[in-house]
Amino acid sequence: MIKQKEKAIQQNKKYVVDTSVIAQKKLFRLFKDKLKGNLLIPNAVIAELENLANKGQEVGFFGLEEIAKLHKIKNRVKITFIGDRPTGHQIKYAKSGEIDALIRDLAFKEKATLITADKVQWKSAEAYGIPVFFIKTKVIEEKKKKRFIFFKRKKGNRQ
Numbered sequence: 001m002i003k004q005k006e007k008a009i010q011q012n013k014k015y016v017v018d019t020s021v022i023a024q025k026k027l028f029r030l031f032k033d034k035l036k037g038n039l040l041i042p043n044a045v046i047a048e049l050e051n052l053a054n055k056g057q058e059v060g061f062f063g064l065e066e067i068a069k070l071h072k073i074k075n076r077v078k079i080t081f082i083g084d085r086p087t088g089h090q091i092k093y094a095k096s097g098e099i100d101a102l103i104r105d106l107a108f109k110e111k112a113t114l115i116t117a118d119k120v121q122w123k124s125a126e127a128y129g130i131p132v133f134f135i136k137t138k139v140i141e142e143k144k145k146k147r148f149i150f151f152k153r154k155k156g157n158r159q
Contacts, residue, residue, distance in 0.1 A: 016114050
């Protein structure tokens, strides 16, 4: 019966994930509740998470934990790590889209659907004709109300 489940997973769709979905802690729940198939995790994503964790940023640790949790649902997802690790230059310029470009290239080459929570990555992938599963994230903005308090001065009272 286990081999039948593994075979079913292998016949399902391929997905490539980017760092934004992992950082948002959406990946495990997504595969647990909705998706089933082959998850291709770019080594560039792992490198980016390691870099963040080494800098002491919690998002890096949370991301690595999120990926580790996926091994608990092997009946729904087959995990494969693919691609080259990014160079120091690519990591340094990750904010400029260097790592996103690596991830898109892998999705294109693998004929996989890209899973992202990054609006720029989503639109860039669409521009290249790559199928995209965009995860909207809720941005919670704290509305600060400006309050004006007026005091009535008494005549002769200067403060």
